[in-house]
Amino acid sequence: MVLYSTVLTFICIPILAVLAARTYRLVVNYLRARKLGIPIVVLPFSWQDEWWVIVYPYLRRLRDVPGIGYIFLFSYHSWQQDQRYRAHRAYGDVFAIVSPNKTEIEVNDPVMAVELQTQYKTWIKPQPIYEIFDGFGPNVISVNGEDWQRHRRVVNPGFREQNNRLVWDESLRQARQMIEVVTGRSGARRTMLEVRNDCVLIAMHVLSAAGFGHIHDFDGGFREIPQGHKTSLAEALKFLLQNIIFCVVFKNLPVLRWMMPALSRQVTAMTNEFTQYMKEIVAYNRAITQGGGNSSGADIVSALVEADEAAKREQKMAVQGAGAKPMYLSDAELLGNLYLFNLAGFETTANALTYTIPFLAVNREIQDWAGEEVDAVLKGRDGEKLVYEEVFPLLVRCMAVMYETLRLWGPTPSLERWCVDQPHPLRVQGQEIMVPVETYVSVNLYAIHTDPRWWGNDSLKWKPQRWVVVDPATGKESIAHPPPGAAFLPWSVGPRVCPGKKFSQVEFVAVISTLLREYRLKPLIMEEKMTTEKQAASALMEVLSDSMNVITPKMRRPEDAGVVFVRR
Numbered sequence: 001m002v003l004y005s006t007v008l009t010f011i012c013i014p015i016l017a018v019l020a021a022r023t024y025r026l027v028v029n030y031l032r033a034r035k036l037g038i039p040i041v042v043l044p045f046s047w048q049d050e051w052w053v054i055v056y057p058y059l060r061r062l063r064d065v066p067g068i069g070y071i072f073l074f075s076y077h078s079w080q081q082d083q084r085y086r087a088h089r090a091y092g093d094v095f096a097i098v099s100p101n102k103t104e105i106e107v108n109d110p111v112m113a114v115e116l117q118t119q120y121k122t123w124i125k126p127q128p129i130y131e132i133f134d135g136f137g138p139n140v141i142s143v144n145g146e147d148w149q150r151h152r153r154v155v156n157p158g159f160r161e162q163n164n165r166l167v168w169d170e171s172l173r174q175a176r177q178m179i180e181v182v183t184g185r186s187g188a189r190r191t192m193l194e195v196r197n198d199c200v201l202i203a204m205h206v207l208s209a210a211g212f213g214h215i216h217d218f219d220g221g222f223r224e225i226p227q228g229h230k231t232s233l234a235e236a237l238k239f240l241l242q243n244i245i246f247c248v249v250f251k252n253l254p255v256l257r258w259m260m261p262a263l264s265r266q267v268t269a270m271t272n273e274f275t276q277y278m279k280e281i282v283a284y285n286r287a288i289t290q291g292g293g294n295s296s297g298a299d300i301v302s303a304l305v306e307a308d309e310a311a312k313r314e315q316k317m318a319v320q321g322a323g324a325k326p327m328y329l330s331d332a333e334l335l336g337n338l339y340l341f342n343l344a345g346f347e348t349t350a351n352a353l354t355y356t357i358p359f360l361a362v363n364r365e366i367q368d369w370a371g372e373e374v375d376a377v378l379k380g381r382d383g384e385k386l387v388y389e390e391v392f393p394l395l396v397r398c399m400a401v402m403y404e405t406l407r408l409w410g411p412t413p414s415l416e417r418w419c420v421d422q423p424h425p426l427r428v429q430g431q432e433i434m435v436p437v438e439t440y441v442s443v444n445l446y447a448i449h450t451d452p453r454w455w456g457n458d459s460l461k462w463k464p465q466r467w468v469v470v471d472p473a474t475g476k477e478s479i480a481h482p483p484p485g486a487a488f489l490p491w492s493v494g495p496r497v498c499p500g501k502k503f504s505q506v507e508f509v510a511v512i513s514t515l516l517r518e519y520r521l522k523p524l525i526m527e528e529k530m531t532t533e534k535q536a537a538s539a540l541m542e543v544l545s546d547s548m549n550v551i552t553p554k555m556r557r558p559e560d561a562g563v564v565f566v567r568r
């Protein structure tokens with residue numbers, strides 16, 4: 001009896017206390033949200049609960065249960081990916097999601113979306129969300145205010161036209177090698193799992209050359225393990241990205257380390273490997289810069305290390321008052337930025353390529369449409385000597401293909417901001433609401449990019465032609481502006497626009513044009529599951545739609561469909 005009541009005391013009382021605290025917070029948040037005067041969705045838990053993020057994948061199916069399904073739907077951090085503009089049809093262009101955690105205001109308004117991104121001093125990046133990028137140190141994507149200006153000043157010199165030339169040359173080389181390997185070895189048949197791995201490898205190798213000054217061949221290269229390491233950089237990076245959420249929760253909830261000891265050990269081992277790789281790259285570039293030399297010059301890291309050393313010299317020479325803030329990046333910040341470049345620099349473009357391949361395979365007419373331009377531009381040019389400045393600007397249709405994939409499957413379903421000093425007004429579709437401090441304002445990019453009010457009734461259709469306009473006088477094609485009233489923000493806008501925007505465009509266009517020059521794609525008939533090309537095309541589209549989001553969209557069953565490379 002005594003034992004029973006002791007157990008009851010030690011287990012039930014803490015549970016009841018937590019439940020009471022959560023209920024209290026939920027009520028307080030709800031009463032505050034009511035003052036906003038907008039529709040409210042109430043949830044007992046949300047993606048801000050770290051334990052829920054781990055449990056959620058197992059309960060995902062409950063989203064379809066009538067009556068309570070909405071709780072499971074909106075408690076997932078990238079519900080925007082599944083819902084697109086539909087949730088806003090039900091709740092309006094602005095509505096609040098209230099839980100025991102921070103309140104979120106969801107926005108589907110192109111004008112407000114641009115304003116939230118450009119007014120970067122008022123609407124800043126919320127630290128609790130951006131800390132996911134901070135695993136190796138603060139960096140340009142996660143910091144705000146003067147710190148951000150300091151980071152961006154050092155980072156910007158890396159993204160010059162000189163660097164884009166490097167991206168172009170390496171992307172062409174990697175794409176040629178990939179096609180050679182794929183068509184030679186595997187009978188030109190690739191499941192979407194293999195397609196994703198191929199795209200990741202291309203993007204990693206391009207980043208390695210243009211970002212870090214290390215050139216590898218497609219076959220082997222980045223997957224090799226150099227002396228002094230136990231894992232290849234590719235493996236370490238892949239592991240850290242796949243488990244990024246655990247890197248954060250192990251830090252914030254140490255008890256989980258104890259509950260998952262094997263995973264926790266692996267996270268530590270991979271973190272150490274990656275840190276060692278990055279330190280080696282910085283040391284190499286620093287040795288050259290400090291020795292008075294100029295490292296290879298065009299790659300991002302050598303430009304970044306050079307800019308950082310220059311900032312240090314400038315600071316030494318300037319007459320400094322006591323307590324002057326540094327103008328350069330600390331070693332931890334440098335490492336943090338290198339991690340970010342790895343993350344932002346290959347995952348995003350690899351994803352754009354991966355999601356484009358199935359769309360091309362099921363739309364032969366679009367392959368021919370883009371291929372017609374590739375033929376006209378590359379005719380008579382040696383594939384090994386395509387000059388970036390001459391060729392890239394002419395491949396407008398390939399760029400349109402990228403825009404269209406990013407409109408539907410961009411890396412980030414939403415962009416979050418908040419204000420911290422005082423409440424700020426937000427004007428959405430004629431309605432003004434006063435946003436309290438530390439309330440997330442979430443720009444729903446997937447809604448803004450697909451709402452039929454701006455994009456037409458075929459807004460959910462992949463249709464790259466929508467991005468091309470023809471000059472009636474010259475017949476020259478160029479990239480169209482978004483339709484009236486719409487906004488297209490996959491790279492964000494304003495001072496904090498993605499600095500790698502052109503990098504990713506150049507890489508994407510180089511890879512797709514290389515592919516279309518000699519090949520066409522077809523849906524793969526997997527004999528054990530299907531018999532016709534029509535079924536294979538449906539399987540591809542189903543696999544693509546059944547995606548979740550881990551940093552970027554990921555197909556949940558990529559091995560269930562595929563493509564075939566057919567020589568023209």
Ligand code: HEM
Pocket residue numbers: 140141142152211340341344345346348349352406410411412415416489490491492495496497498499500501503504
């Ligand atoms: C398809 C390709 C890409 C897309 C769609 C994309 C998208 C974005 C978006 C939406 C942001 C803003 C994030 C936010 O405000 O939270 C961003 C920021 C950033 N991206 Fe990209 N990105 C791409 C490729 C790249 C590449 C290739 C690099 C580097 C090699 C890169 C480096 C960065 C950096 C450093 C930032 C932080 C900028 C700042 O906060 O000042 N991105 N990107």
